Amino acid sequence: MKKIIRTIILACLIIPAIALLAFGPRAKHEVPPGFVELQYWEKWSGPEGIQMAEIVDDFNKTVGKEKHIVVDYMSMTEVNRKVLIATAAGVPPDIAGCWDGQTSQFGALDALEPLDDLAREYGIKKEDYKPVVWDLCVYNGKLYSLPSTPASVALLYNKRIFWRNADKLRAAGLDPCRAPQTIDELDRYSDVLTFRDAAGHITQSGFLPMESWYVNYLCYWWGAGVWDRNTGKFLLTDPRNVAAYEWVKSYATRLGKDSVAEFRQGFGGFNSAQNPFLTEKYAMSQQGPWMANYIYNLKPEMSEVLVPKQLEYFLPHVAREFNYAWAAAAFPSAAGEKDAAFCSIDTLAIPRGAKHPRESFEFIAYIQRPEVMEKLCSLHCKTSALKKTSDAFIRNHMNPYIDVWERLLASPNAHGSPPLPTMAQLNADLKVFIEGVYLLKVDPKKGLEDLQKREEEQYARYNDRQKARLAEAK
């Protein structure tokens, strides 16, 4: 009896296992014989992931079909970490969709294939790109990545809040029909547009520096930088950087650090209808062009003041902006530089040890085609990486102010994150320093001096390691 029960149990376990192996789920597509399959890992999920998958489908149906290549798109979180670990394990994806920061970090770690030769072969050259975009793809004189979607950072403002408080703004000598043009003006607009309840709690603010995603890079609007790539010196103690963070501190002092902390606790998530810009928690924000997409999807009425979005394209181009309750302008430069901006890009790279580098580059080169890049950047509501854009790209763009971001990206005063191998560490340290400034725990000048010392030590240690490696190689 026992034997029979044992046999039945074993059979119950083994038969489904064999059935699963034989008839279980298979890969979502079969690779036609003679085709090369490329693994493409990307960070985008949600709508942006679906839009990139559309581009991948286009490739598979056209160039891929012709050249016998199939790209398998895989969306994932923390793509940079996964790519690095997979590369170290010798099983990297063929194409990695990362951020510009990884170009220098992974380049320094020898985790990416240089693309110079392939780019030359495919006629992809620096001159075709906006300078800041190309710079972000290069580390140590080598091209390690190419852009997929780039973006610059501008000042977004809520026109409704401006109109509602037009009298107060005018009384303060400010124009309610335009964005602030200097840092001093920005502060004055912000003060007028900040309100508190009877108990003194902030109910609406004009601008909050700590809400910016780019507070680590304020230096670029103050005419300074964080690191000089030519000399290898850190620039953190530059008086202009000190001034930038004194400005951050001034907000904590004026508004009260605890009041701001409490106020910010009431903010909803970025990708939600409770986004603080959409719920009018603040009137002005530092953001990228994609914000137009989020505003339309999460609070459509801000993009349909006159007519529904579908009819907007029938309006004369100059009239389009009246359909919006928000607008964009260059973020003011304390140094008085025209169109100063911070820029970041999404990149495509080939990890070291990828099985099909040539075929992978075929896909990357496809994305660089003007019509493909414009399609992808339109879908993602971003600017184009290329110098030349078609009229249709600007005219039919989802973002009515895309010309502002385009101008900023092409500006000679546009800057990206420096190609510093220890940038990830610097960014983490800057975040803590800025928190300290905002909480009035750190004096900007002293804090930047300490930070500079620390970063110099980190960089020196990095250089020591590199030297030791070179000596070992010899």
Added chain:
Amino acid sequence: MASSKRERREFVKGMAFVSPWFIGFLVFTLTPMGLSLYWSFCDYPLTQPPLFRGLENYRVILHETDFWISLKNTIYYACMALPAGMCVSLGLALLLNTKIRGLGIYRTIIFLPSLVPIVASALLWMWIFNAKYGLFNEVLAKLGINGPNWIADVNTAMPSLALMSLWGVGHTVIIYLAGLQDVPTELYEAAEIDGAESFRRMWHVTIPMISPVIFFNLIMAIIGTFQVFAVPYMMTQGGPFHATYFYTMYLYENAFQNCYFGFASALAWIQLLIVVVLTAFAFWTSTRWVHYQGK
């Protein structure tokens, strides 16, 4: 001869049963530990081969301010969360050990939070601690008290996390409860005859009798508090201004953000050493306060 053949067969069988665990231990624990010990003496950025650098990583660690901040924060958290967790869970277990109606329901209620996934708990507590719309400040406001900014304030962030750690005491309560139910009733009867009131019965009978359980929970809590990572990483990312920057976060950032795997391995070994020292200290003191029934 027959017996030795049988013994051998049984030994082979035993080894066959143990082998999945043994192979798993060898491949997934012992080998990585051995490698990480070696890498802790190397510069190892993961994509390049490890380069032996002697004690360099350990020397640098001792000069890093973030190391001391994260260690101090972890000890600070342990000093709050460990005794609070031990006392609250023991207190709850004592309450649940009484004979009252609906005991099963109370036990379930107390155990239930420890079944909630970590991410869900973290999100829930972020709302409870929310200075503007949070439950705590709502209640405090009703009492006319202006509540703090909890996890957004440098001074209250760490105590808030320690307070939150009490949410998951369900498992410890169950272990205490098992220990409490093992205490012979004759001892309580004897103490009662001797005139001992309830506090003295607890102090002189219950505590000594469950001291091995307390000791076990203490060791687990020491290890647990030094491994805290997920909840603060989700709730505060180490902020504000490094107020909740734990040792494990420092280790994780060095490994996966800065790609200093050699450095991170050295940090892991220092962490292990600290836990071993604390555990050894607990074992050393245990001879004075832990009483085993058989001895």
